[in-house]
Amino acid sequence: MSDVTFARLGAEAAGGLMDELCEVYADAYGQVPGEDATVKVDAFRGRATAALGARNYELVTARAGDELVGFVFGYSLRQDRDWFAGLQPAPEEGFTDERGGERTVVLAEIEVRKAWQGRGIGRGLHDSFLRGRREERATLSANPAATGTHALYEGWGWQRVGVVPGGPGAYYREYVKFVRPLR
Numbered sequence: 001m002s003d004v005t006f007a008r009l010g011a012e013a014a015g016g017l018m019d020e021l022c023e024v025y026a027d028a029y030g031q032v033p034g035e036d037a038t039v040k041v042d043a044f045r046g047r048a049t050a051a052l053g054a055r056n057y058e059l060v061t062a063r064a065g066d067e068l069v070g071f072v073f074g075y076s077l078r079q080d081r082d083w084f085a086g087l088q089p090a091p092e093e094g095f096t097d098e099r100g101g102e103r104t105v106v107l108a109e110i111e112v113r114k115a116w117q118g119r120g121i122g123r124g125l126h127d128s129f130l131r132g133r134r135e136e137r138a139t140l141s142a143n144p145a146a147t148g149t150h151a152l153y154e155g156w157g158w159q160r161v162g163v164v165p166g167g168p169g170a171y172y173r174e175y176v177k178f179v180r181p182l183r
Contacts, residue, residue: 011052014059028111070112072125077104105135141175
């Protein structure tokens, strides 16, 4: 990874990289037979653009020379976001309280180009992003069928806390939620 550099950026700078972020996203997922890749990328662009307005948004990029090879972004969770709505099993009292929106950071996306996967870049992005956060804990959602990814997250210190139903227009019927303490 000596040829890869990481940079932390705010929302304004991230907005100018949206086309590059979409390219990395598309490459990370690859072409799925019978699937229109533009639908998935357009949905990502919509989520990524909306996230730019979130509280304490940050993007961490990984570059090899001028090429963007990976990224992670996230933001502070707002109480009204209902991130854990419908969580099963039901969490303990106070688990979903955000205490002013500074309790939890959402790790919204972490993507690495296929040719760069398996080199520790995803872990480097993950660690760089979380190391710079001041919240008490982090959370992320995962595809319920991606058990290999779940094992990876658990190896990185994340704990599975349950499953929530996907909302209207969601990509999956349900999502697995993970949490990790930061302090």
